[in-house]
Amino acid sequence: MTPVQPDSIFSSIPAIRFEGVESDNPFSFRYYDPSRIVAGKTMAEHFRFACAYWHSFNGNGSDPFGGPTHIFPWDRYTDPLDRARAKMDAAFDFMTRLGLGYYCFHDVDVVDYTDDVADNERRLQAMVAYAKQKQVETGIMLLWGTANLFSHRRYMNGAATNPDFKVLAHGAAQVKAALDATIELGGAGYVFWGGREGYMSLLNTNMSLEKENLARFLHTAKDYGRRNGFTGTFFIEPKPGEPSKHQYDFDVETVVGFLRQYDLLGDFKINIEVNHATLAGHTFTHELQAAADAGVLGSVDANRGDYQNGWDTDQFPNNLNELTEAMLIFLEAGGLQGGGVNFDAKIRRNSTDPADLFYAHIGGMDAFARALITADKILQKSEYKKFRADRYASYEGGAGKDFRNGKLTLEDLRDLAISGGEPEVKSGRQEWLENIINRYL
Ligand code: XLS
Ligand code: NI
Ligand code: NI
Numbered sequence: 001m002t003p004v005q006p007d008s009i010f011s012s013i014p015a016i017r018f019e020g021v022e023s024d025n026p027f028s029f030r031y032y033d034p035s036r037i038v039a040g041k042t043m044a045e046h047f048r049f050a051c052a053y054w055h056s057f058n059g060n061g062s063d064p065f066g067g068p069t070h071i072f073p074w075d076r077y078t079d080p081l082d083r084a085r086a087k088m089d090a091a092f093d094f095m096t097r098l099g100l101g102y103y104c105f106h107d108v109d110v111v112d113y114t115d116d117v118a119d120n121e122r123r124l125q126a127m128v129a130y131a132k133q134k135q136v137e138t139g140i141m142l143l144w145g146t147a148n149l150f151s152h153r154r155y156m157n158g159a160a161t162n163p164d165f166k167v168l169a170h171g172a173a174q175v176k177a178a179l180d181a182t183i184e185l186g187g188a189g190y191v192f193w194g195g196r197e198g199y200m201s202l203l204n205t206n207m208s209l210e211k212e213n214l215a216r217f218l219h220t221a222k223d224y225g226r227r228n229g230f231t232g233t234f235f236i237e238p239k240p241g242e243p244s245k246h247q248y249d250f251d252v253e254t255v256v257g258f259l260r261q262y263d264l265l266g267d268f269k270i271n272i273e274v275n276h277a278t279l280a281g282h283t284f285t286h287e288l289q290a291a292a293d294a295g296v297l298g299s300v301d302a303n304r305g306d307y308q309n310g311w312d313t314d315q316f317p318n319n320l321n322e323l324t325e326a327m328l329i330f331l332e333a334g335g336l337q338g339g340g341v342n343f344d345a346k347i348r349r350n351s352t353d354p355a356d357l358f359y360a361h362i363g364g365m366d367a368f369a370r371a372l373i374t375a376d377k378i379l380q381k382s383e384y385k386k387f388r389a390d391r392y393a394s395y396e397g398g399a400g401k402d403f404r405n406g407k408l409t410l411e412d413l414r415d416l417a418i419s420g421g422e423p424e425v426k427s428g429r430q431e432w433l434e435n436i437i438n439r440y441l
Contacts, residue, residue, distance in 0.1 A: 013354065016099055016358065027355075046372060049342075052342055054105070056346075061348075091103065092134045094357065098362070106147060120174075161248065192234070193237035194236075197214055198244030233339065236270055237276070256290070270296045270299075283322070297333050320441055324374045391428075
């Protein structure tokens with residue numbers, strides 16, 4: 001372990017440790033105990049918590065109405081690599097103090113990009129060498145890398161789905177460099193979030209060609225990664241819109257259909273973001289279940305939306321009921337395939353103390369840990385599983401089983417309707433189930 005940075009903006013913050021529920025120390029975990037075993041795995045193994053470089057070290061609190069409120073000391077450097085290194089020092093110092101095992105980045109979060117492809121590659125490579133050394137010193141690992149194909153002006157009509165092939169090629173150049181970086185850093189995964197892979201108006205859009213190009217782009221990137229030694233997991237991160245009006249990777253089921261149609265299902269899993277689920281009109285649990293059922297529950301971008309605002313507010317998670325229901329699915333699915341829990345969340349514009357970044361992550365990690373413990377208890381001790389199984393018992397034997405096995409015709413079903421008589425009315429007991437969550441919390 002490297003010593004923490006003495007001159008860092010975080011130097012007043014103590015190392016965060018598990019102290020238990022009796023602790024009043026705001027710089028401690030009350031539930032997240034990395035080595036505690038829950039359902040056969042340590043909490044650290046279940047979650048693989050990660051910090052999102054873009055929100056924590058680039059997000060400066062600015063909004064459409066005002067400039068930065070989070071003033072970062074590394075911004076005083078004019079040389080982009082000096083700035084990038086100072087920022088990375090702070091990032092690793094933050095993660096070390098927090099005891100966070102993983103991080104995630106976009107290419108342009110790590111170092112500023114220009115319009116020059118070869119220069120950008122050199123910059124990223126220089127930072128990869130720096131990050132590699134930091135990883136060795138601290139034991140912190142890369143959960144996933146990605147390329148930002150949505151901020152530059154050239155991507156205003158998409159990258160892989162751009163009507164102009166020249167723009168697509170620029171997107172590919174960035175993906176190549178970001179994949180190279182991910183491979184070099186031993187990243188567990190690589191994410192594709194298609195922020196502008198969609199459209200604003202059908203009047204100027206050839207939807208079928210754009211989707212075909214997106215699929216070809218993903219195949220090409222995947223083949224490159226595999227040829228060059230990437231053994232990790234590729235993830236697609238669905239979101240229904242924002243910044244596009246219509247985004248092609250709308251939600252989990254849409255993405256699963258797309259992956260199946262274009263023969264990508266074997267190579268890609270899904271990174272589910274809570275706030276994207278709610279923007280799609282779903283719950284987080286709906287998306288988790290849909291992914292688990294399709295065998296593609298890969299990773300999670302943890303955050304929460306705002307009940308009054310209809311956009312990606314990316315707040316830190318704190319809703320224990322929602323998370324406990326999520327952890328029921330998570331545990332029953334056997335956890336995440338290849339990914340972890342990345343806090344794709346940002347502190348508020350007026351959260352201006354370095355300590356706020358710690359409070360935010362501590363709160364999120366504790367909320368997940370508490371939800372996991374509660375969900376495990378519900379699965380072990382309550383009637384939750386039995387009630388759900390009993391509800392479908394009629395398909396486990398007799399005619400119900402024959403139906404599932406395709407042995408019954410429509411005429412057979414008609415005869416069974418007569419011989420079986422009027423079905424008994426059975427309660428779904430939703431309120432009783434909801435009470436179970438609160439009882440074990
Ligand atoms: C934006 C997305 C983005 C991805 C990575 O809404 O959540 O941050 O996670 O490109
Ligand atoms: Ni995300
Ligand atoms: Ni998001």
